[in-house]
Amino acid sequence: MTELNLPFNQPTILDKIVAQTREDLVQKKKRHSAADFRSFQLYEAPRRDFKAGLRKEGCIRVIAEVKKASPSKGIIREDFDPVRIAAQYDEAGAAAISVLTEPHFFQGDLAYLGQIRPEVSVPLLRKDFIVDFYQIEEARAAGADAILLIATVTSGAQLSELLHAAKEAGLQCLVECYSRDEFEALRFSEVEVVGVNNRNLKTFEVDLHRGLSLLAEAPNEVVKVSESGLSTPHDIETVLEYGVDAALIGEHFMRQPHPGDALKRLTENFS
Numbered sequence: 001m002t003e004l005n006l007p008f009n010q011p012t013i014l015d016k017i018v019a020q021t022r023e024d025l026v027q028k029k030k031r032h033s034a035a036d037f038r039s040f041q042l043y044e045a046p047r048r049d050f051k052a053g054l055r056k057e058g059c060i061r062v063i064a065e066v067k068k069a070s071p072s073k074g075i076i077r078e079d080f081d082p083v084r085i086a087a088q089y090d091e092a093g094a095a096a097i098s099v100l101t102e103p104h105f106f107q108g109d110l111a112y113l114g115q116i117r118p119e120v121s122v123p124l125l126r127k128d129f130i131v132d133f134y135q136i137e138e139a140r141a142a143g144a145d146a147i148l149l150i151a152t153v154t155s156g157a158q159l160s161e162l163l164h165a166a167k168e169a170g171l172q173c174l175v176e177c178y179s180r181d182e183f184e185a186l187r188f189s190e191v192e193v194v195g196v197n198n199r200n201l202k203t204f205e206v207d208l209h210r211g212l213s214l215l216a217e218a219p220n221e222v223v224k225v226s227e228s229g230l231s232t233p234h235d236i237e238t239v240l241e242y243g244v245d246a247a248l249i250g251e252h253f254m255r256q257p258h259p260g261d262a263l264k265r266l267t268e269n270f271s
């Protein structure tokens, strides 16, 4: 994992999440082998095309996120009904729905994917911390169309292997990075959708322009996603000015009484 230069080498929040994820995996593997997932009903369901919906010339496409809590903000939404929120996003024109499935730090649940899937028509992104091939089979069995791979957590040969395994499993990937080093290390021949996180996961500060400047350097054929801290029409205008295709937005919608209406309001002049 990339060092984030914390004083005294303290573990970062990502270190903690990944350590917990690995602990969970030990227990999960005792319950089911990766091969067991092939008998799950949703494993055979046809997949929805995540990448195809993320690019529309001159328009912002939104990956709308279903998220109850986060390490930076604690509980974001007390009244949390993932299926109802996802159905609102679908009706409001989301290009895809990002579903937090990490349980300890985000209060997510893998089961949300299967609950949401029959109620919406758009692709579902499993938003989690993928470090093991097992989680790819698990994601497919749970009803995901795409997974998040985070370059801060998995890079180089391991990232390539996970990308390959996801493709074999019929899942598309959003590859997220934060730093210039991570961005420059990406093999764009393998990455079809790239995201840059605007939030520094050490300080939790958001810097939109840093992320957008990196995205603007990605090859034309790669779909570009700006992630985190977006909430105003001015933010969306800025994202589009940099030639970015899509925005991943969670907290802003989750804090509104009706997340679907908030999505419509935010995008009405850009879709």
Ligand SMILES: O=C(O)c1ccccc1NCC(=O)[C@H](O)[C@H](O)COP(=O)(O)O
Pocket (backbone or CB within 6 Å): 013, 014, 065, 067, 070, 071, 072, 073, 197, 199, 201, 227, 228, 229, 230, 248, 249, 250, 251, 252
């Ligand atoms: O947001 C956090 O606190 C966080 C901490 C550690 C790892 C990931 C984290 N966030 C995940 C995300 O990337 C966001 O959920 C996503 O980009 C949406 O951001 P926002 O619109 O700001 O909710």
